[in-house]
Amino acid sequence: MRNMMLVMALLGLGLVPTGPAAAHxxxxxxxxxxxxxxxxxxxxxxxRFSEGVEAAFSGVTLTTGDDQRVQPVTVAVDPADSTILVVTLTAPLAPGLYKVQWHVVSVDTHKTQGRYDFTVTP
Ligand SMILES: [Cu+2]
Structure with a gap:
């Protein structure tokens, strides 16, 4: 019983890999x-995600290498493909390191999140 509750809790956090059938x-x-x-x-x-995502419960935070928030114009699901989140920026990004944090709720209502970096060079 206790183990089951732990599994349920971890599933809720998206920490248990459950295979493609789970559709996270x-x-x-x-x-x-x-x-x-x-x-x-x-x-x-x-x-691009492995499943369609719900725009209302999904988001992307973009920050510079020194933790300045880059405010996008919009973060929206691509109208042609619900697996793609598009972050539209006010201007092309200046050279530097950028950190992307994402969180999404897939169409099956499961939450996942992650982060990655990329770099723009002059
Ligand atoms: Cu799922």
Whole structure:
């Protein structure tokens, strides 16, 4: 009984890998890519997940290497593909390190979250 409750709690946190059938939304790809170094400052970020995500309960926080928040114009689900979150920026990103933190609720209502960095060089 106690073990079952622990499993349920961990499932709620998205910490138990339960295979493709569970359909949690994990980050599959991103533009700029996870860990990438790009030479042109992007004007948007695209995060592709393994499942469709719910825009109302999903978000992306972008900060610079020295923890300054970069406020996007919008964070929205791509109208053509519900597995993609699009972060539209006010201007192309200046050179520097950027940290992306994401949290999503997939269409099956499960929460997942993660983070990655990328770098813009002059
Ligand atoms: Cu799930």
């Amino acid at each position: 939304a994990f980050l599959k790809a991103a533009v700029p890519a996870v860990g990438a170094t790009v030479t042109e400052g992007p004007h948007e970020l695209r995060l």
